Amino acid sequence: MSTTFQPVLDRIATEIDATPGRGRPADYIPALASADPNRFAMAVADLDGTVCGVGEWQHPFSTQSITKAFTLALALSLEGDELWEHVGREPSGNPFNSLVQLEYENGIPRNPFINAGALVVTDRLQKLTGDASGALRTFLRAESGNPELTFDLEIAASEAAHGDRNAALAHFMASYGNITNPVPELLDQYIRQCSIAASCGDLALAAGFLARHGIRADGSTLLTRSRAKQVNAVMLTCGTYDAAGDFAHRVGLPGKSGVGGGIIAVVPGHCTICVWSPGLDQRGNSVAGVAALDRFTTLTGLSIF
Numbered sequence: 064m065s066t067t068f069q070p071v072l073d074r075i076a077t078e079i080d081a082t083p084g085r086g087r088p089a090d091y092i093p094a095l096a097s098a099d100p101n102r103f104a105m106a107v108a109d110l111d112g113t114v115c116g117v118g119e120w121q122h123p124f125s126t127q128s129i130t131k132a133f134t135l136a137l138a139l140s141l142e143g144d145e146l147w148e149h150v151g152r153e154p155s156g157n158p159f160n161s162l163v164q165l166e167y168e169n170g171i172p173r174n175p176f177i178n179a180g181a182l183v184v185t186d187r188l189q190k191l192t193g194d195a196s197g198a199l200r201t202f203l204r205a206e207s208g209n210p211e212l213t214f215d216l217e218i219a220a221s222e223a224a225h226g227d228r229n230a231a232l233a234h235f236m237a238s239y240g241n242i243t244n245p246v247p248e249l250l251d252q253y254i255r256q257c258s259i260a261a262s263c264g265d266l267a268l269a270a271g272f273l274a275r276h277g278i279r280a281d282g283s284t285l286l287t288r289s290r291a292k293q294v295n296a297v298m299l300t301c302g303t304y305d306a307a308g309d310f311a312h313r314v315g316l317p318g319k320s321g322v323g324g325g326i327i328a329v330v331p332g333h334c335t336i337c338v339w340s341p342g343l344d345q346r347g348n349s350v351a352g353v354a355a356l357d358r359f360t361t362l363t364g365l366s367i368f
């Protein structure tokens with residue numbers, strides 16, 4: 064089925080190529096700052112794992128916060144509803160690395176996709192597996208079929224050298240008893256998680272369980288249908304920083320973006336999409352990435368609405 068998406072992807076790439084204004088790469092992690100905003104890739108995987116793509120769709124990029132969708136799914140699969148006692152599921156209306164809300168809300172972050180919430184999810188996964196980032200890498204390798212997929216230790220070191228904000232968030236939540244592992248160990252796991260490099264093809268395949276209502280590539284169950292729905296719902300409402308309303312308005316799909324310029328999106332029951340272009344808008348989403356997904360749902364008519 065996915066071969067039918069190739070003409071759409073080719074058309075989108077041509078349109079994107081002709082559109083000026085690509086935003087700017089993230090510069091608060093120095094190793095990301097030199098990325099060329101003119102780079103572009105997009106891939107679609109259908110339910111049986113057939114992939115098609117355009118541009119540099121097999122080239123690995125820095126996944127960053129895209130990994131938060133996968134760690135949420137893994138933690139939910141192991142811990143179930145108890146996870147929601149440690150992290151909420153409401154949009155925050157604040158920047159992804161904000162501290163202010165945490166004090167008012169007693170160290171329980173609003174949702175799993177702001178940094179505070181993602182730190183809590185990684186903390187839970189670390190408690191449950193003893194190696195959260197390793198468990199994530201194993202899962203992504205299995206679902207993508209790419210045994211080379213791994214951490215980018217240069218990016219990890221660059222982020223670790225500029226990690227005061229995340230350290231502050233983790234220590235602050237630990238003071239409320241909402242972090243169980245030692246903070247330095249948690250930060251190391253979180254930074255390794257965010258440093259994973261993967262291609263659009265890899266990520267479109269790896270997110271397939273979200274389109275298959277919780278079923279992994281090998282046919283086993285990661286999440287019940289209801290929990291897969293929960294992850295998609297949080298992606299729709301909280302997955303694209305504090306622009307989730309605008310993303311839903313333009314694209315109409317659950318999505319999760321990262322400051323590396325990637326975005327994954329899910330059409331439940333149909334396919335998964337990953338797009339990458341490193342230039343970001345003011346709220347941290349890839350300019351060309353959002354535009355490409357907007358065109359994809361417009362041209363194909365595939366949306367959850």
Ligand code: GLU
Nearest residue numbers: 127128178257321322323
């Ligand atoms: N590792 C990045 C951070 O914690 C991820 C940010 C993102 O992609 O939203 O700041």
